[in-house]
Amino acid sequence: MGLRSRIHAQEEPGPGAGPGDNNRLVAVYRGKLLEEIDLAEMSALSTADRRDRLERVLGHILSREGPVLSTQQRSLLIRRVVDEALGLGILEPLLEDASITEIMVNGPDQIFVERSGRVEQLPLRFASEDQLMQTIERIVSTVNRRVDESNPMVDARLPTGERVNVIIPPLSLSGPALTIRRFPRAYTLAELVDFGTLDQHLVLLLAGLVRAKLNIIVSGGTGSGKTTLLNALSGLIPDGERIVTVEDAAELQLQQSHVLSLESRPPNIEGKGEVTIRDLVRNSLRMRPDRVIVGEVRGGETLDMLQAMSTGHDGSLATVHANSAEDALLRLQTLASMSEIKVPFEALRDQINSAVDVVVQLVRHPDGTRRLTEIAVLASHGRESFRIATIAEFTAEPLTPGGTVHGRFRHYPIPRAVADRLYLAGEQIPQAFGVHLDDSQLSTREAQ
Ligand SMILES: Nc1ncnc2c1ncn2[C@@H]1O[C@H](COP(=O)(O)OP(=O)(O)OP(=O)(O)O)[C@@H](O)[C@H]1O
Ligand SMILES: [Mg+2]
Structure with a gap:
């Protein structure tokens, strides 16, 4: 049923x-x-x-x-x-339903699910707070974790791939809160084109950029499809390259033959044994990777990643949480400054200007669709303020309330400097774009 x-x-x-x-x-x-x-x-x-x-x-x-x-x-x-009796009570059928991508329990009386990008409340509830706590305990005990007053927050991945977050009173004022994110399906770029996330011209361009080993940052808000796009882009890396992936919760599903996947680890019950993303990024550099893929940069590891990108690990990919391409660069700068190695803020700009080639911005629209809204290339150098040039964007038509988002993708000439890298790698420039002949005439936006 x-x-x-x-x-x-x-x-x-x-x-x-x-x-x-x-x-x-x-x-x-x-x-x-x-x-x-x-x-x-x-x-x-x-x-x-x-x-x-x-x-x-x-x-x-x-x-x-x-x-x-x-x-x-x-x-x-x-x-x-x-x-x-078997396990997760009223959550069982929800977990079985493949169309549900996220289950959100806000105390015993409220259960929400996300289905096809839309969030809805279900007419279901737990019999009591105790029953919800029992279910939560059953879930976290499968990964040898414990949740109680002295340890009121748990973030874990189930053996079946679902990611689980629990936070209980007194930290959560609405009763025990449980969030289950289903293991994201790996979509191909062709599927993302079918969903309207991007178009075929953008696929051709991105494929060239990945194969030509430009460093790409995928940026977007929560649930905007960053990991999904990162996974699809990673699929374009030629087989035979040595790829090291670093993630908080292993979500990437790479098909190449030479992939090493590293996953960070939270501290155990006694607070020991933590291995951070930062530790793993540093370690990955000693593993002689051709490319490093960081699932999401959230802190000081950004500095290590930028160093990797500008020192011979071209073609690296990462995601960052930001609402525009400019914000993504400023956010990388802030995150990199959180490293315990104190690099002056202007020097970080230099680091980012030389490391990052392309920012791909994603947005989750109110109607639930995820869309690539911009591909921007960095046009600034050294310690200059960040400047970006748009090479593709999505322009939306005015939205009618509750309606779906329509619009179209626009493609602009590719800066000469980027085109040269594509040519050198034997890549074609997709026809929809063309090449900007004189980069000194490029129209750019400054990030402030
Ligand atoms: N282009 C897309 N079209 C439709 N659904 C998508 C698309 N991209 C991702 N999704 C779905 O949206 C949900 C969130 O995707 P994903 O995990 O990739 O987002 P994210 O931005 O990485 O989220 P987070 O901020 O939590 O890291 C998943 O259920 C995924 O299957
Ligand atoms: Mg993600």
């Missing part, structure tokens, strides 16, 4: 008068079920067999002493009790 029909079924008047009664029935029969089963025998079964077995035992219990129920109500009750 798909999620929609399941939720729909739960909205129907179920066994008992209201949702409270429903939850009470589930709790009662969950208790009875757990009394009747042999846990040792259960643990020897596969998950599917376990579900089967629980359903059968519960069926017997209901026939023996259950309330009078319609077939639909009965199978719904069985489903919910078994889901609860």
